[in-house]
Amino acid sequence: MSHFFFKWLYPVMTLTEGGTEEVAGPPELPNIVTLLSHWFHDNVIVAFLHHWENIFFAFVVGAGLSILAFLSSRRASLIPGGLQNFMEMAVEGLDNFFAGILGKDARHFTPFLGTLFLYIWCMNLLGLIPGFMSPTGGVRGGYNITVSLAISVFLYVQYTGIRRLGLGGYLHHFAGSPTTVIQWVLVPLNLPIHILGEFAKPLSLSLRLFGNITGEDVLIAAFAGLGITALAFLNLPIGLPLHVPFIFLAILTGTIQALVFTLLSTIYFSMMLPHEEHH
């Protein structure tokens, strides 16, 4: 009986090795998908879920946020109460925040940027709930999520540039906006640098978010493993909760990284839009 209990509980305690089956990666805490793939590793559905683990959890976050939005906006009343009030406060706070940077264009971009912030924030915090993992982290698939977010921001910024500035103005902006003769002469120097900088933006955005969240998850898992090893001599399925302080740190880091991602995207938009000269 106890053998069966430990055999079932074994992956929960010791499934802290990330990476693929061939090479051991950094430690990670078990989540629903890895547990299922440990118990039913011949099932096709479970193998599919394990392969697309990050996208599955990203869907979970997306579904959760969509349900929240639906619940707060049906029977919308002019004097909101409860959930609708809270969501309106959040949306208005985000709108004011973006208005501080983008000015009057903020209202047009708030849906995209606000969704970006809430989505990334919830994804970062999802890893702290036992049984889930942050889709934005994890050495196997986490970079896919962050790079897709960064690419979507990049494409939207370029599209906004072409739409607002026109194709000529867009290329003029990439050449460094030359007005004087000297600036026109420097265009062959400015153009590659600006294009390179433009491509460096999604790279840095994605890498920053991925590295921070993966690092935090690895830290928590390492300390959880340390706590389990500390009480290993008791041969009981308990360990010291040494990772709890790092959970608070992960909450802080997750929030800050979501904020930084969104803020940098807002700044990229404001740099691409025509800015009034304050001379």
Added chain:
Amino acid sequence: MGVPTALAFALPLAVAIAAVGSAFGLGRAVSAAMEAMGRQPEAAGKIQVGMIIGCALIEALTIYALATVFLFMDRVH
């Protein structure tokens, strides 16, 4: 010395050196923010937000070193 041994030596060293650099940068950023907050306490909120964002950007460079470690981790056996 094969590649795995060299990597096992270099990867932690890379993160350590990046951490030193980021410690210097963050120390300067936070100290400037503290000084500015001391000079004008009513602007403390804006200064704090700017400091947090600046710290995240500085930290990102250390995280690039960590991400490189993740990239090369499998080669260390």
